[in-house]
Amino acid sequence: xxxxxxxxxxxxxxxxxxxxxxxxxxxxxxxxxxxxxxxxxxxxxxxxxxxxxxxxxxxxxxxxxxxxxxxxxxxxxxxxxxxxxxxxxxxxxxxxxxxxxxxxxxxxxxxxxxxxxxxxxxxxxxxxxxxxxxxxxxxxxxxxxxxxxxxxxxxxxxxxxxxxxxxxxxxxxxxxxxxxxxxxxxxxxxxxxxxxxxxxxxxxxxxxxxxxxxxxxxxxxxxxxxxxxxxxxxxxxxxxxxxxxxxxxxxxxxxxxxxxxxx
Amino acid sequence: xxxxxxxxxxxxxxxxxxxxxxxxxxxxxxxxxxxxxxxxxxxxxxxxxxxxxxxxxxxxxxxxxxxxxxxxxxxxxxxxxxxxxxxxxxxxxxxxxxxxxxxxxxxxxxxxxxxxxxxxxxxxxxxxxxxxxxxxxxxxxxxxxxxxxxxxxxxxxxxxxxxxxxxxxxxxxxxxxxxxxxxxxxxxxxxxxxxxxxxxxxxxxxxxxxxxxxxxxxxxxxxxxxxxxxxxxxxxxxxxxxxxxxxxxxxxxxxxxxxxxxxxxxxxxxxx
Numbered sequence: 308x309x310x311x312x313x314x315x316x317x318x319x320x321x322x323x324x325x326x327x328x329x330x331x332x333x334x335x336x337x338x339x340x341x342x343x344x345x346x347x348x349x350x351x352x353x354x355x356x357x358x359x360x361x362x363x364x365x366x367x368x369x370x371x372x373x374x375x376x377x378x379x380x381x382x383x384x385x386x387x388x389x390x391x392x393x394x395x396x397x398x399x400x401x402x403x404x405x406x407x408x409x410x411x412x413x414x415x416x417x418x419x420x421x422x423x424x425x426x427x428x429x430x431x432x433x434x435x436x437x438x439x440x441x442x443x444x445x446x447x448x449x450x451x452x453x454x455x456x457x458x459x460x461x462x463x464x465x466x467x468x469x470x471x472x473x474x475x476x477x478x479x480x481x482x483x484x485x486x487x488x489x490x491x492x493x494x495x496x497x498x499x500x501x502x503x504x505x506x507x508x509x510x511x512x513x514x515x516x517x518x519x520x521x522x523x524x525x526x527x528x529x530x531x532x533x534x535x536x537x538x539x540x541x542x543x544x545x546x547x548x549x550x551x552x553x554x555x556x557x558x559x560x561x562x563x564x565x566x567x568x569x570x
Numbered sequence: 571x572x573x574x575x576x577x578x579x580x581x582x583x584x585x586x587x588x589x590x591x592x593x594x595x596x597x598x599x600x601x602x603x604x605x606x607x608x609x610x611x612x613x614x615x616x617x618x619x620x621x622x623x624x625x626x627x628x629x630x631x632x633x634x635x636x637x638x639x640x641x642x643x644x645x646x647x648x649x650x651x652x653x654x655x656x657x658x659x660x661x662x663x664x665x666x667x668x669x670x671x672x673x674x675x676x677x678x679x680x681x682x683x684x685x686x687x688x689x690x691x692x693x694x695x696x697x698x699x700x701x702x703x704x705x706x707x708x709x710x711x712x713x714x715x716x717x718x719x720x721x722x723x724x725x726x727x728x729x730x731x732x733x734x735x736x737x738x739x740x741x742x743x744x745x746x747x748x749x750x751x752x753x754x755x756x757x758x759x760x761x762x763x764x765x766x767x768x769x770x771x772x773x774x775x776x777x778x779x780x781x782x783x784x785x786x787x788x789x790x791x792x793x794x795x796x797x798x799x800x801x802x803x804x805x806x807x808x809x810x811x812x813x814x815x816x817x818x819x820x821x822x823x824x825x826x827x828x829x830x831x832x833x834x835x836x837x838x839x840x841x842x
Binding site (some may be wrong): 342343345346347350365366369373374376393396399405410411412414415417418420421422423435459485554 | 605606607608609610611612613629630633636637639660661664668676677678679680682683686695712726734748
């Protein structure tokens with residue numbers, strides 16, 4: 308069956324471009340919708356399937372909800388993608404899956420200064436709407452808070468330990484050690500997948516019925532506890548070093564899922 | 571005596587709830603959680619109240635509402651879902667339309683694309699801050715094109731938020747209908763549309779219940795999980811009511827005896 312596929316993405320190149328080429332090689336008409344050409348209205352209804360590559364609420368998540376409300380499948384599911392992007396919803400996903408997460412605080416700079424103590428530092432400042440490393444920085448003391456131009460801050464306890472990005476595609480899991488706070492594209496080293504990490508990924512994947520994605524996990528130096536510090540519904544897989552090209556692996560998972568949803 | 575937790579921001583506390591608080595304090599114990607001075611964290615969610623009431627739609631208030639719902643069994647008015655969907659104009663249009671409620675046709679377009687409707691009104695996409703509608707009206711070739719300054723500012727201003735505009739098809743209506751809902755108790759008003767007379771209170775008058783609107787309002791509030799709301803409607807020349815705006819934190823001071831009605835509703839809810 309020849310499908311009309313729309314990819315909702317902030318970029319045309321990188322993984323998105325390769326995915327488009329993959330679907331076209333399989334005979335499917337594929338259009339990439341970016342912020343330049345995505346109009347969310349009845350014009351979206353001409354496609355059979357949407358792929359939610361980017362999860363910015365405006366316009367991509369809204370477009371996902373629009374497609375789903377008209378019976379057009381969106382992969383990954385829009386609701387779960389949106390929750391990955393929202394810091395509080397992501398926290399609840401992690402907690403409700405029975406996984407550990409660092410302590411966090413949310414309040415105005417004045418409230419934070421009033422309620423926290425010097426010994427509570429350092430923290431990681433994170434944007435409430437976001438994932439990955441954009442807008443993320445270490446806050447070492449109250450002085451660092453003074454210079455921020457934000458009305459409300461989300462601070463997460465900095466965990467001293469070893470940082471990992473753990474990818475999963477279907478049943479394949481790939482654990483990569485990374486430099487703390489660096490983005491997905493920075494240099495990473497492949498590490499053996501521990502039993503504990505495998506259990507975390509399987510719990511996560513099964514709880515939310517995910518085909519692929521990633522978790523950033525910090526193994527705390529003192530306690531050896533595994534804490535989930537970031538979630539991703541559709542990473543670039545730029546450090547996938549566990550065999551096979553992630554593009555056809557994911558492309559085939561998406562096409563199989565579409566068939567399942569349609570039957 | 572029941573205890574009610576009021577989640578509020580400084581603006582609403584200082585400007586909108588004096589009478590309400592006076593009445594509420596005569597009937598219940600009140601704990602105030604002020605957005606500007608509350609530190610939200612998972613260890614700070616132990617509350618000894620019978621009910622929460624959220625007056626406002628700020629970022630911390632919405633996050634707090636979500637956490638209370640997930641971590642406690644204390645009822646909260648309005649729900650996180652209700653508040654979030656109400657401020658997300660695109661989402662409430664989408665959900666209401668799917669639920670069979672008539673809303674004007676709408677579209678979310680990149681700002682460099684033309685409107686899909688000849689007569690339209692551009693509104694802000696996320697209606698979270700406390701400010702009023704500032705329309706620019708352009709009549710051209712027999713068409714009317716209205717844009718809210720806030721929406722344009724969000725796209726073209728120095729603190730650009732998105733490159734998108736939310737278009738709502740313009741519905742010509744002699745009157746604008748406003749319905750306040752406190753559970754199933756509804757209060758009906760009409761006024762000249764703001765585009766005709768920007769001073770909305772000047773022409774507002776209470777009207778008899780309109781059965782058709784009552785049914786729509788109760789259904790919309792159920793779909794959006796709202797217990798307290800105000801809903802705006804326009805009526806087309808064909809007699810069709812279109813739901814154009816929803817507010818999850820209505821100004822109950824605008825209705826006769828509003829603060830008392832609000833308090834009585836909250837007290838009643840603590841008994842359920």
